[in-house]
Amino acid sequence: MTLIKKLTKQGNSYSLTIDQALIDLLEIDPEAPLELSTNDEKSLIITPLREEAFDKAVEEKLSHFKEKYKTALKQLAE
Numbered sequence: 131m132t133l134i135k136k137l138t139k140q141g142n143s144y145s146l147t148i149d150q151a152l153i154d155l156l157e158i159d160p161e162a163p164l165e166l167s168t169n170d171e172k173s174l175i176i177t178p179l180r181e182e183a184f185d186k187a188v189e190e191k192l193s194h195f196k197e198k199y200k201t202a203l204k205q206l207a208e
Contacts, residue, residue, distance in 0.1 A: 131152070131155065133149070133152065135147065156178065158178045159178070162178050162179060162180070163178075163179045164176050164177065164178055164179065165177045165178075165179050165187075
């Protein structure tokens, strides 16, 4: 399935509307977070994060945060 869409101005940003038919086809929860990434061809890739992938991503970010700010967090705890 290929769709041609245009960005819509929303304040200082732009948004991309995803049709309900595509949401239904991909079985995306409208409340689920979406991962936006790019590739070497400068294409935008939008991937719905399933619960397991979202949990893993949050855990990795939290682990990185704790490691990066370990000293500051320890000082705050004292």
